[in-house]
Amino acid sequence: MGLLMSNLDALVAYHNAYQAYCDVKSELDSTEASVKKKRLEAAITATKGQINTIQLRIDASMARIGELRGSMAEIEYKYDLEVSEFELIKNDSQVTADEVTEARKSMEKLLSSIRNLYRTLIGVIEDVEKAKNEIAALTKKGRNLTKERSDCVAICEKEREEAKARLAAAKAAAENLQKELPETLVRKYVGVVKRHTPPIVSLTLNNQCGGCNMSLPTTLISRLNLGNDIVTCENCGRIIIPQQLG
Numbered sequence: 001m002g003l004l005m006s007n008l009d010a011l012v013a014y015h016n017a018y019q020a021y022c023d024v025k026s027e028l029d030s031t032e033a034s035v036k037k038k039r040l041e042a043a044i045t046a047t048k049g050q051i052n053t054i055q056l057r058i059d060a061s062m063a064r065i066g067e068l069r070g071s072m073a074e075i076e077y078k079y080d081l082e083v084s085e086f087e088l089i090k091n092d093s094q095v096t097a098d099e100v101t102e103a104r105k106s107m108e109k110l111l112s113s114i115r116n117l118y119r120t121l122i123g124v125i126e127d128v129e130k131a132k133n134e135i136a137a138l139t140k141k142g143r144n145l146t147k148e149r150s151d152c153v154a155i156c157e158k159e160r161e162e163a164k165a166r167l168a169a170a171k172a173a174a175e176n177l178q179k180e181l182p183e184t185l186v187r188k189y190v191g192v193v194k195r196h197t198p199p200i201v202s203l204t205l206n207n208q209c210g211g212c213n214m215s216l217p218t219t220l221i222s223r224l225n226l227g228n229d230i231v232t233c234e235n236c237g238r239i240i241i242p243q244q245l246g
């Protein structure tokens with residue numbers, strides 16, 4: 001039983017060293033500067049999104065302005081034609097007063113359309129100006145956030161530099177202990193570690209899995225107590241170790 005029992009010991013030793021390495025890494029990821037950097041990055045992304053949305057609004061407004069200008073040119077042309085025609089008919093003795101009134105009404109209608117289009121056009125242009133100001137403000141905000149972010153990056157890099165030796169030592173310790181383990185066991189551990197925290201649990205006093213509290217079958221418990229096997233919980237998949245090892 002000696003060899004496989006020592007595999008279990010080696011696995012626990014590796015696990016502890018690997019967790020210590022992970023702790024150093026997560027310590028670096030959770031410093032004030034690191035957390036602030038993540039928050040700033042989210043804010044920068046959000047600001048870019050806001051700018052894009054406003055830019056789309058401006059693009060749509062610019063297209064609308066083009067359409068309005070087109071319509072206005074058309075109506076202005078019609079109006080000019082009617083004005084010339086009116087100048088011709090107003091002194092013509094063969095044209096009735098009703099016809100003159102009719103022509104004047106038609107001209108006034110066109111003039112009113114031009115005024116309405118003009119008002120709409122001014123409204124759209126004002127919207128574009130407003131949107132451009134919003135973009136300018138957001139761009140300024142984005143620049144400030146980016147500046148703050150680069151300050152944080154500098155601090156994070158300094159922190160990483162300071163922790164470099166400690167991180168490397170923790171990594172080397174875990175790697176050395178990993179070399180002591182059979183390949184299959186490393187693969188099994190890696191598989192469990194992806195799914196569960198903690199990946200290795202002790203058997204409880206009631207013969208349950210220390211991770212999910214599932215009662216373990218007696219065959220599994222005897223295998224565990226013999227100590228010549230790596231036992232995993234049938235329910236959650238965690239690696240289970242006898243109590244004296246935990």
Ligand SMILES: [Zn+2]
Pocket residue numbers: 209210211212213214233234235236237238
């Ligand atoms: Zn379990």
